[in-house]
Amino acid sequence: MASMADENAGEGNVAADELRLLIERAERLEEEKKGISDDIKDVMAEAKSRGYDAKAIRKILAIRKKKKEEYQEEEAILETYMHALGML
Incomplete structure (x- = not known):
């Protein structure tokens, strides 16, 4: 039979894994956002070069x-x- 401490430690691992996955997901999205931001800058530079x-x-x-x-x-x-x- 598992003790209360063991159960809490297990829940902590699950929460840590879930937290890590959420953070990694947010990091990937931040990378995508930066890429999109760079693409928008390129479009604006192109527009400017065409006289807009x-x-x-x-x-x-x-x-x-x-x-x-x-x-x-x-x-x-x-x-x-x-x-x-x-x-x-």
């Missing part, structure tokens, strides 16, 4: 992530603020 404005492209990407209504609301607020500041 990388900042404008990044802004378009951010806008396209949002729902149309959310974007329109943000633009309306921005326009209101700019009018208040005499910028428009």
